[in-house]
Amino acid sequence: MQILRPITSNDFAAFKQIAIESGHGFTSLPVDDQLLQEKISRSERSFTKQLAQPFDEGYVFVLEDSDSGEIMGTTAIEAAVGMQVPLYHYHMGKTVHHSRTLDVYNTVEILSMCNDYTGCSEICTLFLREPFRKGLAGRFLSRSRFVFMADHTERFSETVIAEMRGVSDSQGNSPFWKWLQEHFFSIEFPQADHLVGLGDKVFISELMPKYPIYANLLSKDAQAVIGQVHEKTKPALKLLEKEGFEHRGYIDLFDAGPTVEAKLKNIRTVQRSVVATVNIANDVSGKARAISNQGLANFRATFTDKCSYDSTTNTLNMQPCVAQALELSNGDSVRTFSL
Known part of the structure; x- marks a missing residue:
């Protein structure tokens, strides 16, 4: 993994x-x-x-x-x-050189340090x-x-x-x-x-x-x-x-x-990821998803197909090996999105 x-x-x-x-x-x-x-x-x-x-x-x-x-x-x-x-x-901008008398109109790109x-x-x-x-x-x-x-x-x-x-x-x-x-x-x-x-x-x-x-x-x-x-x-x-x-x-x-x-x-x-509740179960599989344990110093994330997301209960079912790798227990929350 x-x-x-x-x-x-x-x-x-x-x-x-x-x-x-x-x-x-x-x-x-x-x-x-x-x-x-x-x-x-x-x-x-x-x-x-x-x-x-x-x-x-x-x-x-x-x-x-x-x-x-x-x-x-x-x-x-x-x-x-x-x-x-x-x-x-450098920021790319434009400056205009215009002379009505000479009937000249030039737009020139400029680079300005910022x-x-x-x-x-x-x-x-x-x-x-x-x-x-x-x-x-x-x-x-x-x-x-x-x-x-x-x-x-x-x-x-x-x-x-x-x-x-x-x-x-x-x-x-x-x-x-x-x-x-x-x-x-x-x-x-x-x-x-x-x-x-x-x-x-x-x-x-x-x-x-x-x-x-x-x-x-x-x-x-x-x-x-x-x-x-x-x-x-x-x-x-x-x-x-x-x-x-x-x-x-x-x-x-x-x-x-x-x-x-x-x-x-x-x-x-950010918009498409969801926060879900962990349910550890055997023989779970689905489409590949990325999963984060939402930690800070103990942050862990992985991607796997050994999980499935239930949108009706907002639950992420995952195999024990995934939970162990992410240091998760039943009832913990995770952030997940489809890859």
Whole structure:
């Protein structure tokens, strides 16, 4: 059975291996022992905090094969971004150049640096290792974050964002960054990307152009990737779009990948999931469902067809092995949705 749970210090070796496998452009998982250990420690603290509103918590989960103990992937939620370290984006807008005398009317796209998403919650760090990219695992890993947020709304903002990985080549070079580097920087994209992953963003405010950039002045290659996602990120973007996430013109400063957003209450999984009462029974089966025990520090979630939902009694019948894996007893409540 595949179990999603909070990360612990015992998962460090697997977490580092995931960081290595994630490759260039995966800013939230830099291959740095100290930073990865700090992420784990911060997550452990976040799950045990008593709070009434989000501030700077970070919740990291791992997907574990309960039979082998192998860590299959990871995902995370940032409770409120930009509260400690500024979060920068470019916003795509338009400006009009009009001369009645010359009978000229031109509309030009511009990129303006901003901090508009400060305080929003962010879903991030979604990575499923190559051998496990089959079946429903990826969909489950993506959507289960939303049931956790639905059960602990006081810990998250009403607006949820996701920064999607932009276009870069196999060496990690970004066409968008190449233009910025030529005109404003003297460091390579992988180095800049690594610094952001380490949390060192001072150079952004120091070196980034303070005034809007006219998009038509960028190189053709740079213009072509604005708002586009990396080939490996397309499946993740499609999943989020099905959940109701939309791109509202915000892009990453370095690779121009899109940031998408949605209101937490409007997310499809939040709206379609139900809270039901547990009934443990033998020989139960049905369509595959995701199930969360609604816990915090003891959060557990899985997906299985060894269950069935009775909408008339609002009961989720499940086999004993499922209840045991989720640390549930008869009469407990769960949040569940169909996969």
